[in-house]
Amino acid sequence: MALPNAIRTELDLLLGKVDVLVEQNKQLRTELNALRDAHNQLGQEKAGLLAKNEQARTRVEAMITRLRALETSGE
DSSP states (O other): OOHHHHHHHHHHHHHHHHHHHHHHHHHHHHHHHHHHHHHHHHHHHHHHHHHHHHHHHHHHHHHHHHHHHHHHOOO
C-alpha cells in the first residue's frame, strides 16, 4: 500500500528533522564530555594551587615568627 504524496512528504520532513536532532545530540554529548574533562583538569589544577598557596602562607608565617623572635632577642 503506497502512501499519499502529502503524507510521504511530511514523513520525509520529520525523518530529516530526527536525523538533525540525532546529529546535534551526538555533538552535544561530545562537547559535554570535553567540558567534563576540562572541569576535572581545572579542579586538579585548583587543588594544586591551593596546596602551593597554603605552603607559601606557612612559610611566610614562619618567617614572620623568626623575625619577631630576632626582634625580641635584640631588644
